[in-house]
Amino acid sequence: MKNVDYIIVGDGYAALFFAHQLIQNDKSFVIFSEGRKSASQVSAGIINPVVLKKFTTFWLAQEQIDILKKSLDEIQSYTGKNYLIDTPIHRVFHDENEQKLWLKKSDNEDLSAFLDKEFQHLDGINNPFNTGKVNQSARLNVSDFFNDFFDYFKRNEQLISERFDYSQLNISESAYKDVSFKHIIFCEGMGVKDNPYFSDIAVIPNKGHHIRVKLSEAIQSNVTIKKKHFLFPVNNGLYFYGGTYDREQLHHHIDDSAVEQLIKGLSEVYPHDFEVSEINFGFRPTVRDRRPIVGHHSSHKNLYVINGLGARGILNGCYFSKSLYQFIEEGTPLPDEVSISRFK
Structure with a gap:
């Protein structure tokens, strides 16, 4: 019987950023991956603090950017690579009205750090009204991020390359086949609909x-x-x-x-x-309210879920995997806005 602190089920951003929390804190774990490319693994990897349709920002944008940059520096210490591609987003303006709206919004306290007031013209594309630069925006090197993480898991014998079989989970014994665990984290994306413990969450x-x-x-x-x-x-x-x-x-x-x-x-x-x-x-x-779903099962307190990351999988996955880790290990309450109990 192999004993671990955590089993992680899933292989997208939430799973890998949660694994990072465990690596940082010397917790033992195994991670289940079917080997099929998840939505995270074919994503654009955009890191963007601005809603570019309306020129607004969102809840915890600056905090999420800050934690992501710190986490990527930490990850570099054991993969040897930093996956942040420092190429800012330039939003192409449709007309002069969009330019004016951008400048007006750039004076807002919550947007001034993100909306650059200097417009730029880009070569090679149609941008007669120029572009606005989103400060602190970037991209993640998605393919290397996932490839290097899975290489790391393989080297450390943490990767189980098979579909997780819920019928083999013995909750009363905190065991799955020949692995005993303290906690199990389900980070399955839309695969959660096949999970008998969390199939009813509102994703x-x-x-x-x-x-x-x-x-x-x-x-x-x-x-x-x-x-x-x-x-x-x-x-x-x-x-x-x-x-x-x-x-x-x-x-x-x-x-x-x-x-x-x-x-x-x-x-x-x-x-x-x-x-x-x-x-x-x-x-x-x-999720309808555009907030992730994070928390433990109502009956089985050592079964947890983190899901509903939406189009901001990198920022949400990094930030709320840390929140979940602190909830489990330190008893830090989860924000009400993401708690699984908000739908009960």
Whole structure:
């Protein structure tokens, strides 16, 4: 029988950032991963403190940015790499009214640290009304982040590459097959709907597509461009463009309408020829009140869930995995806004 402090079920941002808390605090754990690419693993990796449709910010934006940067520095100490790509978002303005609104909002106390007052013109794209830079925005090197973490887990014999079988969980004995544990954390995204202990939590799937494209003419590569969607360079000379949001078409294959939407959106901002090389999609777990769901099971106090991270999986996953760890180990109350009990 193997004894660990924690079992983590899941392999997205919440799971990996929670694993980081355990590594930082010398807690033993194993992590279950089926090996299929989660929504997190095909995500854009955008780190953005501003809602770019309305030029507003959101709850705990600055606190989340600060904890993320600190956590990525800590992670570098054992993976040897920092995954922060310091390329700011530039929001392409549709017209002069958007410029004026941006400047007006930039005087707000909660937005002044994020909305740059100096507009910029970018080469290679359509931006007749220039762009506004989002200060403190960046991207995560998504592929290396996940690859390096899983290499670390393998080296330390912490990775169990199989589907978690709920029927093998013996709660009264705090055991799963040949592993005994103190706590088990379910970070399964939309997979939680198959979890008999947390299948009723109020997460709603939101399907997102993105494309990878080859551009015929170069554009500025030291920024992330945002108009309808995000555009930025990735590996092998390709660019990421996406992603869409869809709560209706929830089947597990590519939607042609979503791809058409992306091609049209890219054509509006990029005036040259491009070739679609790859199409990906995933299902974000979202919540109606736009807050994650964090807490323990009503009957089984050593079973925990962290879910509903939505489109801000990196910021929410990093911040609230630390909140959950402090709740379990230090008794620090979870914020009411994210507590699982708010739906009871």
